[in-house]
Amino acid sequence: LVLGLARSGKAASAALERRGVEVVGADRELGNDGELALLDGVELLVKSPGAPREAPLVAEAERRGVPIWSEVELGYRLLGPRLVGVTGTNGKTTTAELLGAITGAPVVGNVGRALTELDGKVEEGALVVCELSSFQLEDVHELACEVAVLLNLEPDHLDRYESFEAYRDAKL
Numbered sequence: 001l002v003l004g005l006a007r008s009g010k011a012a013s014a015a016l017e018r019r020g021v022e023v024v025g026a027d028r029e030l031g032n033d034g035e036l037a038l039l040d041g042v043e044l045l046v047k048s049p050g051a052p053r054e055a056p057l058v059a060e061a062e063r064r065g066v067p068i069w070s071e072v073e074l075g076y077r078l079l080g081p082r083l084v085g086v087t088g089t090n091g092k093t094t095t096a097e098l099l100g101a102i103t104g105a106p107v108v109g110n111v112g113r114a115l116t117e118l119d120g121k122v123e124e125g126a127l128v129v130c131e132l133s134s135f136q137l138e139d140v141h142e143l144a145c146e147v148a149v150l151l152n153l154e155p156d157h158l159d160r161y162e163s164f165e166a167y168r169d170a171k172l
Helices: 007-016 056-064 071-079 092-103 164-171
Strands: 046-048 069-070 080-086 107-109 127-131 145-150
Touching: 007 046, 007 071, 046 056, 046 071, 056 069, 069 071, 080 092, 092 107, 092 127
Parallel strands: 046 069, 080 127, 080 145, 107 127
Antiparallel strands: none
């Protein structure tokens, strides 16, 4: 099940479908983002960064023990890139774009291009610069960066996180 069918959800769906995976999509625009029956028989929930943990499908997936991955987790597992991850409260995009220009590596993630958009366009082990928001980092499990940059950390997104410490933990 792919929850959120904007850029990252569409790219994740396409990458999975190229591998013969049957994908079910849920989105607020479709009006089905609260239909818990969509989880029946689902083996994985790929969550848009915009979907909070409290979203009905996310909470129900967690209750059922369905693994929940962010799109960058899926991309990391499918593509096997060498990631340069850039996170922080401010300056992520500028730094990621600068690193991409210096290294000649594609820049993906929170900059507006999903990591799974690179499916079929980069070889396994390719260097990729990935801007990582706290929302994307909430649901990573095996994603590992060859180089990780934490630029800064200021109180932000406290409408989504219960405390600064919870926001910090997502970043770390």
